[in-house]
Amino acid sequence: MTLSYDGxxxxxxxxxxxxxxxxxxxxxxxxxxxxxxxxxxxAQELFRVIEQRIFTPFKATSYSAAAGDGGPNVRASxxxxxxxxxxxLGIYDPSHNLNLYLKDLGKLFKAxxxxxxxxxxxxxxxxxxxxxLTAERNRQGINGGMKSASETRFGSTYKQAxxxxxxxxxxxxxxxxxxxxxxxxAYLEPGPAHYGFLSRLDxxxxxxxxxxxxxxxxxxxxTNCADVxxxxxxxxxHLEKLLGDAKNGLTSYRSKVIxxxxxxxxxxxxxxxHKVFLLSYFLHPCxxxxxxxxxxxx
Numbered sequence: 001m002t003l004s005y006d007g008x009x010x011x012x013x014x015x016x017x018x019x020x021x022x023x024x025x026x027x028x029x030x031x032x033x034x035x036x037x038x039x040x041x042x043a044q045e046l047f048r049v050i051e052q053r054i055f056t057p058f059k060a061t062s063y064s065a066a067a068g069d070g071g072p073n074v075r076a077s078x079x080x081x082x083x084x085x086x087x088x089l090g091i092y093d094p095s096h097n098l099n100l101y102l103k104d105l106g107k108l109f110k111a112x113x114x115x116x117x118x119x120x121x122x123x124x125x126x127x128x129x130x131x132x133l134t135a136e137r138n139r140q141g142i143n144g145g146m147k148s149a150s151e152t153r154f155g156s157t158y159k160q161a162x163x164x165x166x167x168x169x170x171x172x173x174x175x176x177x178x179x180x181x182x183x184x185x186a187y188l189e190p191g192p193a194h195y196g197f198l199s200r201l202d203x204x205x206x207x208x209x210x211x212x213x214x215x216x217x218x219x220x221x222x223t224n225c226a227d228v229x230x231x232x233x234x235x236x237x238h239l240e241k242l243l244g245d246a247k248n249g250l251t252s253y254r255s256k257v258i259x260x261x262x263x264x265x266x267x268x269x270x271x272x273x274h275k276v277f278l279l280s281y282f283l284h285p286c287x288x289x290x291x292x293x294x295x296x297x298x
Contacts, residue, residue, distance in 0.1 A: 001022060001023055001063050001064065002021070002022040002063065002064065002065040002066070002067060002091075003019065003020070003021060003031075003050070003063050003065070003067070004020045004022065004066070004068065004093075005017055005019045005020070005046075005050070005066075005067075005068050005074070006018060006069060006074075007041070007071070007074075010035075014036065015035070015041045016033065016034070016036075017033065017034050017036070017041075017046065017049070018030060018032075018033045019031050019032045019033070019034075019050065021054075021058070021063075026221050026222055031053075031058070032054060034049045034053060041073055042073055042076075043072075043073045043074075043076030043077040043079075043080060044077075044080070046073055046074070046077040047077045047080040047081065050066075050077065050081065060085045060088070061087075063088055064087065064088060065088060065089040065090075066078055066081045066082070066088055066090055066091065067091040067092075068092075068093055069092075069093045069096040070092065070093070070097065070271075075092070075271060078090040078091075082273065089272070089273040090272055090273045091225070091273070091276070092267070092268055094218050094228045094231070094268065095218050095219055097264060097267060097268045098155075098211055098215045098218065098231075099155065100264060101211055101260065101261070101264040102157070102208055102211045102215075104260040104263075104264065105204075105207050105208055105211070105257065105260060106157060106204075106208070108204075108207075109200060109201075109203070109204040111200075112161075112197065112200050112204050113157065115187055115197060116157075116161045116164050116201070117160070119146070119164055120146050120147065120148060120160050120163075120164065122182070123145070124146070129180050130145070130146075132174055132179040132180055133145065133146070133170055133171065136170040136174050136177075137167060139170075140169055140170050140173070142166060142167060142169065142170055144163060144166060144167075145163065145167065146160075146167060147163040148160065155212040155215040155216065157208070158205065158211075158212035159212070161204060161205050161208070162205055164201065165205055168188075171188055172188055172189070172190070172194075175188050175189060176189075203248075203250055206242055206248065206250070207239075207242065207250065207257065209238070210235040210238035210239065211235055214231040214232075214234065214235055217231055224280065224284070225276055225277050225280035225281075226277070226280040226281045226284035228268070228277045228280075229278055229280065229281040230281060232265055232277075235261070236261065236265075239257060239258070239261060243257060243258070
């Protein structure tokens with residue numbers, strides 16, 4: 001079985017952690033919860049609770065892996081688990097790691113993200129504006145409206161940006177017709193600011209696409225360690241195609257994007273048990289076939 005755990009703060013600033021067990025059948029079960037009241041949630045304290053609430057009643061020998069996000073105390077607690085129980089693999093939450101990778105890329109497009117967020121928030125709070133935009137989208141045959149995003153799920157920001165990009169012709173038409181009014185519309189009216197925004201938005205969407213799709217793939221119920229490595233290889237292939245083609249307009253971002261990718265990839269590989277993802281990739285029957293095909297060309 002696999003242990004996974006995560007935490008958040010309540011309104012009263014208490015630290016709340018939930019601990020889940022994933023069975024071999026891939027069914028995930030809430031196993032225990034703990035509220036840290038007036039206690040600093042150090043790695044040692046978190047490890048103590050895990051032993052008390054999980055490994056004592058359900059036996060540590062029943063578990064083969066422990067997964068958690070990139071919080072300093074969570075990362076350190078995984079090391080304590082694998083040190084005392086060496087048969088348990090330490091797994092850095094791959095979706096969380098990819099989320100950080102996307103956030104790093106997003107920092108290259110702060111201005112564009114601010115505009116995208118502002119547009120989405122406007123329609124999230126305006127029923128009238130949404131009605132006018134929906135009517136215009138229907139006239140232009142544009143499927144799907146604006147999307148909301150979560151700060152802790154950066155893959156949703158990609159979907160949000162993609163929605164703004166898709167809805168832009170309808171947005172521009174609504175501005176021209178006066179059915180929607182913004183305090184600042186320079187980037188929505190035909191002109192240098194508008195086309196400059198569209199160009200940079202397109203670059204951002206292209207760079208975020210493979211990482212966002214990777215998160216979606218890894219959140220599947222049947223995901224395994226081999227899939228984690230495969231997703232990262234796929235992202236690298238996608239980036240190489242984008243950054244290696246001057247027509248995509250991303251050559252000026254090449255060194256920075258590669259630096260971001262390498263840092264998060266190394267973190268994923270080194271903060272988990274030694275080469276667990278690479279080993280799983282080579283041992284997985286389908287992935288092995290892919291490797292042999294690449295080597296022998298058959």
